[in-house]
Amino acid sequence: MVKYPSGHSPQPNGDTSNNESKTNYGGRGMSLEEKINQSNTYYLTKERAVIHKKPTPIQVVQVDYPHRSAVKITEAYYRQASTTDYNGVYKGKYIDFEAKETKNKTSFPLNNLPEHQREHMSNCIKHGGIAFLLISFKVRNEVYLIPYESIETQMASSNKKSLTYQFIQNNGYLCQTGVFPMLDYLSALDIYLEKLERSN
Amino acid sequence: MVKYPSGHSPQPNGDTSNNESKTNYGGRGMSLEEKINQSNTYYLTKERAVIHKKPTPIQVVQVDYPHRSAVKITEAYYRQASTTDYNGVYKGKYIDFEAKETKNKTSFPLNNLPEHQREHMSNCIKHGGIAFLLISFKVRNEVYLIPYESIETQMASSNKKSLTYQFIQNNGYLCQTGVFPMLDYLSALDIYLEKLERSN
Numbered sequence: 001m002v003k004y005p006s007g008h009s010p011q012p013n014g015d016t017s018n019n020e021s022k023t024n025y026g027g028r029g030m031s032l033e034e035k036i037n038q039s040n041t042y043y044l045t046k047e048r049a050v051i052h053k054k055p056t057p058i059q060v061v062q063v064d065y066p067h068r069s070a071v072k073i074t075e076a077y078y079r080q081a082s083t084t085d086y087n088g089v090y091k092g093k094y095i096d097f098e099a100k101e102t103k104n105k106t107s108f109p110l111n112n113l114p115e116h117q118r119e120h121m122s123n124c125i126k127h128g129g130i131a132f133l134l135i136s137f138k139v140r141n142e143v144y145l146i147p148y149e150s151i152e153t154q155m156a157s158s159n160k161k162s163l164t165y166q167f168i169q170n171n172g173y174l175c176q177t178g179v180f181p182m183l184d185y186l187s188a189l190d191i192y193l194e195k196l197e198r199s200n
Numbered sequence: 201m202v203k204y205p206s207g208h209s210p211q212p213n214g215d216t217s218n219n220e221s222k223t224n225y226g227g228r229g230m231s232l233e234e235k236i237n238q239s240n241t242y243y244l245t246k247e248r249a250v251i252h253k254k255p256t257p258i259q260v261v262q263v264d265y266p267h268r269s270a271v272k273i274t275e276a277y278y279r280q281a282s283t284t285d286y287n288g289v290y291k292g293k294y295i296d297f298e299a300k301e302t303k304n305k306t307s308f309p310l311n312n313l314p315e316h317q318r319e320h321m322s323n324c325i326k327h328g329g330i331a332f333l334l335i336s337f338k339v340r341n342e343v344y345l346i347p348y349e350s351i352e353t354q355m356a357s358s359n360k361k362s363l364t365y366q367f368i369q370n371n372g373y374l375c376q377t378g379v380f381p382m383l384d385y386l387s388a389l390d391i392y393l394e395k396l397e398r399s400n
Contacts, residue, residue: 050323052283055257058273073258073276083252087287089294092328096289123250128292 030182032101032136032143036086039181049186051088051095057081083120084131090186091193094129096121097145101136107162108135110155121148130193134175134185135168144172145188230382232301232336232343236286239381249386251288251295257281283320284331290386291393294329296321297345301336307362308335310355321348330393334375334385335368344372345388 030038036053043049062075084098098121100112113133121131131148146163150171154163173188230238236253243249262275284298298321300312313333321331331348346363350371354363373388 044323047323047326050320050327050329055255055281057255058258058260058276060258071278073278074274076258076273076276078271078273081255089296089324089327089329092294094289094292094294094329120250123244123247124289126247127250127289129250129289129294 032099032134032183033085035177035182036099036134036185039183039185040086040088042181043186049088049090049095051086051090053086054081054083080116082116084117090130090189093193094124094127095189096124096129096131097134099134099136101138103138104162105137105139105165107164108137108168109162111161113151118152122152125149130189132189132192134183135172137165141177143175143177143183143185144168145175145185145192146172147192232299232334232383233285235377235382236299236334236385239383239385240286240288242381243386249288249290249295251286251290253286254281254283280316282316284317290330290389293393294324294327295389296324296329296331297334299334299336301338303338304362305337305339305365307364308337308368309362311361313351318352322352325349330389332389332392334383335372337365343375343377343383343385344368345375345385345392346372347392 033053040049040051040053043051057079058076059079060073060076062073064072064074066072084096086099087094087096089095098113098117100108102108102112124131125148133146133148133151134143135146136143146168151163154167154171173191175188176184178184233253240249240251240253243251257279258276259279260273260276262273264272264274266272284296286299287294287296289295298313298317300308302308302312324331325348333346333348333351334343335346336343346368351363354367354371373391375388376384378384
């Protein structure tokens with residue numbers, strides 16, 4: 001993850017002169033998680049939002065004290081997370097999301113979205129939060145923001161075990177990619193929030 | 201942490217017949233963190249809020265694969281958290297807080313509150329979130345919810361390296377303790393939120 005001291009981050013249109021070099025620099029080769037983390041750092045620096053990835057839950061079984069000040073963990077195991085990976089605050093709203101990557105070109109398999117994450121996102125919405133997925137179609141090099149509400153409605157009305165690419169295009173919001181931020185998912189979210197406000 | 205299947209949690213006034221036994225059962229001997237976790241589980245079950253403790257950040261250095269399916273972490277270290285321990289959504293608001301315990305009877309030393317946590321809470325407020333501390337005075341067996349805004353104002357106007365107990369009494373909200381939840385900090389928060397609304 002790239003980190004910049006507060007107020008010293010490079011500008012979006014700073015030092016690259018054409019779109020091609022921008023795309024190469026800000027994208028391929030990095031994982032979806034790395035792109036989101038870089039974007040969150042950028043948003044924080046620019047005072048646009050406070051959104052963090054939660055640490056991976058680890059069950060510590062045994063520790064050792066090789067030095068007086070340092071604790072060395074010598075036996076531990078990954079645990080299943082009970083929530084989603086990312087949350088925070090944006091424009092006064094509670095934001096909660098999960099990032100998913102698929103190599104599939106035509107659909108997103110719903111078994112990628114375990115029951116406890118569905119329940120968590122559903123609960124967040126009940127309490128007035130905003131919950132969504134960021135789905136990356138690796139082959140297409142596209143990332144969509146899909147409100148969890150759309151997914152829930154779709155799952156309730158269909159027994160299909162996946163969301164089609166067309167459904168995601170129709171109900172999701174394409175995230176622009178670049179250098180700073182690498183994945184501008186908050187601008188995609190803005191369009192959804194405007195739509196929500198109009199419908200209220 | 202006590203966990204109950206959804207909809208099957210014991211009732212607040214269920215099976216204890218007097219206040220004394222309630223107080224003994226729901227309190228002493230458990231850490232502040234355990235009480236908060238139990239309360240969060242209770243709030244979740246009762247559909248009052250979605251608030252979770254973030255996992256402790258751990259830097260994994262080496263892993264082993266003793267079985268085909270299990271990953272065993274054999275070398276790892278605790279990292280410093282970049283935010284606070286708890287966050288979530290309550291009544292449509294983003295909630296962010298840190299729990300602190302002190303054996304001190306007359307004040308809370310501010311060196312218990314590292315700079316990165318101060319900055320994080322300050323940022324959350326700027327974006328419309330609610331940030332506070334839960335300060336436990338162990339000897340007094342009292343826990344106060346103190347809005348971070350009050351602490352920030354106090355720090356800006358004074359060079360003192362601690363918050364006095366009197367300051368905390370005057371600016372904080374005493375949390376009721378019980379069985380379910382063990383620490384009813386959301387009812388203390390309600391009083392603060394009402395005050396915020398009146399002043400807007």
